[in-house]
Amino acid sequence: MDDERVWSFEKSLWTGDEENYRKLIDESCLMVLPHPPFAMSGVQAIEAVAGTPRWTEVELAKGQIARPQEGLIVIAYQAKASRGDETYEAYCTSTYRRLAHDEWRVVQHQQTLPAAISGVVEKG
Template sequence: MEDNRIWSFEESLWTGGAKQYRELIDDECVMVLPEQPFVFTSQQAIEAVAHTPRWSSVSFSEQRVMRPQEGLITIAYKVEAEGEGKQGYTAWCTTTMRRLEHDIWRVVQHQQTPPLAASGA
């Protein structure tokens, strides 16, 4: 997957709803998020997204793309997200995607670390 497509894919997960998650999150995905229960299965993450207002805009910086082997991509980045009626959100994130077949990718891992956690405060 080309870098531009990777970042479009990732952005769609921040701005899309539960339907987008169901399509792009692997059944065996694990996520670590800064809210209870902190470690989420794919189904728990889909449920959380279904009950949370989505971000209307996101911007990525400090972007890294790693391809440790064929069919596996890991990205790291800083996200700044905004949504109508929501407080802005900043975090450092990682996402790992695996290719199931030509042009079909699924997220198998995602993690978010907000600034307070990152600074040790």
């Protein structure tokens, strides 16, 4: 998957409908989000996010892509999302695994709120 497609894939997880989300998240996915239950796996991760309202806009910045081996893509980025007057910002990672030609699934996703790392940045 080329870089442009990687970022399009990731954006679709923020703004796409529930069906899109369920299609792209692997049942073995591990996910850490900044709200309870925090760490989730498999179907629990899919259900936790699938039922939430989708974001209407998302900007992915400071993106990095690694391809540590064939069929594995790891990305890191800063997300700024909005829907109406609500906004959200997080630093994120996702890992994709290729199942077949042009068929990828998210097997890991993590979000860290800027407030959680602000003390680290200030001290660093």
